[in-house]
Amino acid sequence: MIEPAPAQYTEEFEVNMGPQHPSTHGVLRLLLKMDGEIIKEAEPYIGYLHRAIEKICENRTYNQCLPFLDRVEYVTSMSCEEVFCLATERIAGMEIPERAEYLRVIMLEFNRIASHLIFLGTFSLDLGAITPFLYCLREREDIIDLFEMTSGQRLTYNYIRVGGVAADIPPEFVPLARKFVNMFQDKVDDYEAILTENPIFLARTKDVGIFDKDMCINYGVSGPILRATGVDWDLRRDDPYSVYDRFRFEIPTGKVGDTWDRYMVRVREMRQSNEIIRQALDQLPEGGTRAKVKPAAFKPPAGEIYTRIENSRGELGCHIIADGTTKPYRVKLRGGSFTHTQMIPEIAPGVMIADLVAIFASMDVILPEVDR
Amino acid sequence: MAYSNPFWKGIYNLLIGLGVTIRYLFSHAITLQYPTERWPMPERSRGQVVLLSDKETGKLNCTACTLCAKACPTAAISMDRYKGEDKKWKLSKFDVDFTICCYCGFCEEACNFDAIKLAPKYEYSSYDKESLFYDMHKLQEVGRDVDYTPKRPKKKAAPTPAVDAEKTEGDVKTDSEQPPTQPESPNDKPTKPEGDK
Numbered sequence: 001m002i003e004p005a006p007a008q009y010t011e012e013f014e015v016n017m018g019p020q021h022p023s024t025h026g027v028l029r030l031l032l033k034m035d036g037e038i039i040k041e042a043e044p045y046i047g048y049l050h051r052a053i054e055k056i057c058e059n060r061t062y063n064q065c066l067p068f069l070d071r072v073e074y075v076t077s078m079s080c081e082e083v084f085c086l087a088t089e090r091i092a093g094m095e096i097p098e099r100a101e102y103l104r105v106i107m108l109e110f111n112r113i114a115s116h117l118i119f120l121g122t123f124s125l126d127l128g129a130i131t132p133f134l135y136c137l138r139e140r141e142d143i144i145d146l147f148e149m150t151s152g153q154r155l156t157y158n159y160i161r162v163g164g165v166a167a168d169i170p171p172e173f174v175p176l177a178r179k180f181v182n183m184f185q186d187k188v189d190d191y192e193a194i195l196t197e198n199p200i201f202l203a204r205t206k207d208v209g210i211f212d213k214d215m216c217i218n219y220g221v222s223g224p225i226l227r228a229t230g231v232d233w234d235l236r237r238d239d240p241y242s243v244y245d246r247f248r249f250e251i252p253t254g255k256v257g258d259t260w261d262r263y264m265v266r267v268r269e270m271r272q273s274n275e276i277i278r279q280a281l282d283q284l285p286e287g288g289t290r291a292k293v294k295p296a297a298f299k300p301p302a303g304e305i306y307t308r309i310e311n312s313r314g315e316l317g318c319h320i321i322a323d324g325t326t327k328p329y330r331v332k333l334r335g336g337s338f339t340h341t342q343m344i345p346e347i348a349p350g351v352m353i354a355d356l357v358a359i360f361a362s363m364d365v366i367l368p369e370v371d372r
Numbered sequence: 373m374a375y376s377n378p379f380w381k382g383i384y385n386l387l388i389g390l391g392v393t394i395r396y397l398f399s400h401a402i403t404l405q406y407p408t409e410r411w412p413m414p415e416r417s418r419g420q421v422v423l424l425s426d427k428e429t430g431k432l433n434c435t436a437c438t439l440c441a442k443a444c445p446t447a448a449i450s451m452d453r454y455k456g457e458d459k460k461w462k463l464s465k466f467d468v469d470f471t472i473c474c475y476c477g478f479c480e481e482a483c484n485f486d487a488i489k490l491a492p493k494y495e496y497s498s499y500d501k502e503s504l505f506y507d508m509h510k511l512q513e514v515g516r517d518v519d520y521t522p523k524r525p526k527k528k529a530a531p532t533p534a535v536d537a538e539k540t541e542g543d544v545k546t547d548s549e550q551p552p553t554q555p556e557s558p559n560d561k562p563t564k565p566e567g568d569k
């Protein structure tokens with residue numbers, strides 16, 4: 001005779017996801033309260049990568065801050081330099097040469113492509129597709145080579161400086177950049193052939209992690225995540241900085257706001273960035289690349305300013321208080337990733353743990369920017 | 373039509389993806405076998421910090437003006453100097469701590485005498501922290517074979533007069549433990565135009 005099974009019971013349990021979890025893209029720790037496979041509550045714990053960069057900047061001259069700002073967001077270092085330089089230049093009321101503006105745009109857009117390629121690679125890796133990761137890093141390598149020949153560094157460029165850029169591009173830059181721009185659309189076609197309509201990929205992403213438009217706006221979300229919900233908002237067009245108003249480009253938006261939309265928005269953004277670079281290369285004027293600044297003795301007048309730019313993760317802001325000395329009195333950075341991370345408690349309840357990996361990967365959060 | 377069936381549509385799209393991978397399977401590899409093959413490094417590549425010496429005399433180009441130590445954002449450079457008999461500054465110590473150097477290149481930009489450079493060298497990692505503290509002689513040794521284009525044409529007198537070293541830009545925060553001893557002139561006369569190359 002078979003014993004009757006003891007009365008079944010379930011209980012909730014807590015698991016730590018991270019800080020050394022491969023899919024948290026750094027050192028995020030999520031404390032998950034689970035009911036089987038379903039998440040009941042999620043709470044992010046941040047701060048493992050805190051390096052006090054804002055405080056460090058208070059003790060450095062304006063130019064000396066730049067190598068540290070590179071490390072705030074090492075996937076798109078150029079944008080961190082750009083936002084800080086933009087703020088400083090606006091305080092000082094400085095004009096920068098036109099060629100430098102164009103070079104900045106080229107670098108920023110190349111950096112956006114490189115960042116989205118990292119996103120695409122790690123996103124597909126988290127979903128179990130290894131091939132696109134290798135292809136994406138292959139194209140990123142070409143961009144990094146361009147950066148290296150221009151700035152000398154592969155990750156922390158220290159290229160955009162207060163008053164312009166550090167150096168003019170080497171003569172072989174433009175032909176190589178054109179070659180990349182002409183080839184890149186085909187490569188995006190390749191990624192799309194592997195991923196976009198792949199049934200496994202669709203099953204993992206379609207209608208998974210739908211973000212509500214109003215919730216995103218309430219949380220201050222920006223960038224591709226916001227655009228995936230259908231909000232047409234891009235600072236490059238809506239609050240133009242540098243010379244972005246001289247280029248024609250589209251702002252891709254999604255419809256539903258699910259994981260697939262966030263993927264698709266970024267893929268289309270890469271194509272648009274490619275077109276911006278093509279136009280910028282065509283229009284690239286001659287001239288100097290740096291306004292006359294004495295880097296060590298550069299003293300912007302006392303003042304306070306907030307500038308923002310659109311980087312690959314959303315609005316990247318920089319609030320500088322200058323007190324008329326060679327060092328900033330206060331530097332505050334506003335990174336998109338920080339804002340996006342705080343949405344996790346809102347979106348996680350009710351989804352499967354495997355889907356949380358997909359959702360979190362599609363948010364493209366980078367932890368050094370969260371912790372700073 | 374078969375395409376409208378989700379099953380066949382899935383199979384069809386999988387095959388498209390496989391087609392891409394198969395195409396790349398038969399294209400040639402883009403990787404290098406690292407220890408035996410190496411990528412050429414671009415000229416501007418910022419690697420190890422080296423001290424450059426004069427190709428003819430073999431002496432260091434450095435005039436001990438401390439500009440680089442003041443420009444360094446991480447205080448990786450620590451230097452000591454003394455006044456020699458000919459009233460010129462001489463280096464007595466020039467250490468670069470590669471454990472905190474962030475390879476920003478500000479020292480190279482600050483130097484007016486082609487004396488310090490970030491060379492495209494990157495193979496000096498070690499298991500031992502001590503071996504990443506480079507002193508003057510070690511830095512000179514690694515810099516011997518580094519080519520450089522002079523920032524400004526050389527004057528007739530080979531060693532640059534030490535008077536130039538006095539015209540440093542003032543008002544620089546110095547993180548190095550060696551405060552400059554000479555009186556600093558105010559921020560006039562930048563000794564070098566910015567953003568050249």
Ligand code: SF4
Pocket residue numbers: 421440443444445446447448449468472473474475476477478479480490
């Ligand atoms: S590269 Fe930068 S951190 Fe390194 S020694 Fe030179 S100035 Fe200092």
Ligand code: SF4
Pocket residue numbers: 433434435436437438439440441482483484485486487488
């Ligand atoms: S700036 Fe150049 S010359 Fe002056 S101390 Fe440094 S290396 Fe020597």
